[in-house]
Amino acid sequence: MLLPTVKIFTLKIAEALLNEHCTNSLFCLGDKICNKDNLCACPEGQVPTPNDTCRPLGADLDKVQTPADKNVDPTPIKFQSFVIIEPTYSETTTTTKNPFFPGKAKPGQLCSFEVSCTGKSRCYKGHCHCLSGYKMAGEECVIKWPNNNNGPSASMLGRSRSIFQQQLPQRLVAWPIFGHQPMFRRWN
Incomplete structure (x- = not known):
């Protein structure tokens, strides 16, 4: 049986500059880190430079390589306090279970939204449990007789x-x- 496939696209939105707001979806540009105040900062042991890069503490400013030394424009285009980066896409193909034919689980087995319980059992906290008035016997639910009998004599x-x-x-x-x-x- 051919199962449907789902394509998942991931979009990288933007990167923040030094001392700008950062979050899980808005990353700090370069080697900067997002600190506890959600601001982009230089890593420990480094200090900011005038052109928004970081340099080791105590290093001579004239000897520190900057983006300009690498023929890179150090002034990115700003938009609402963050840099817009060309969107990059990555494609992942996964196979999912057919939603019209959910899986089946016997009493005592794991169950979920996609895996339903069978045999007089119902899904509760991720496991198939026997309905009220039934007890587990092997992999099925059977009638629970009063006084622990197996049935009427x-x-x-x-x-x-x-x-x-x-x-x-x-x-x-x-x-x-x-x-x-x-x-x-x-x-x-």
């Missing part, structure tokens, strides 16, 4: 028939069987 069924037996029209007799619809039998 033959003598119990005999008593229930005599206690709950009803005469119905046309000589139909009904008696309850635990966990089932009433059973009807015609007597001739």
Whole structure:
């Protein structure tokens, strides 16, 4: 079966200059770091220069390479206190489960939005749990009988028939069987 694919695009929006606001989506330009005040700053042991770069503390300003020394324009275009960078895209292709055919999980197994529980169980906190009135037996939910019995005994069924037996029209007799619809039998 062919499953649908989803294409995810990542967009790098902008980079902030020295002493400008930075966040998770707005990164500091160059080797600067985003400090606890959410401002771009020089790393520890470095100080800012007049052209918005960082240099080691105590280094001679004349010997520090600047972007101008590398034939790079040190004055970026500003827009609302950050530099607009050409958008760069990266493409990731992933295969997802078909939403129309969710996965199935047995009682006791992991479940989620995409994986539904089966066999008289319901998803609760990431696991399939038996419904009320049922208990786990292996990988399925079975009826929980009172007093930890595995079901009614033959003598119990005999008593229930005599206690709950009803005469119905046309000589139909009904008696309850635990966990089932009433059973009807015609007597001739």
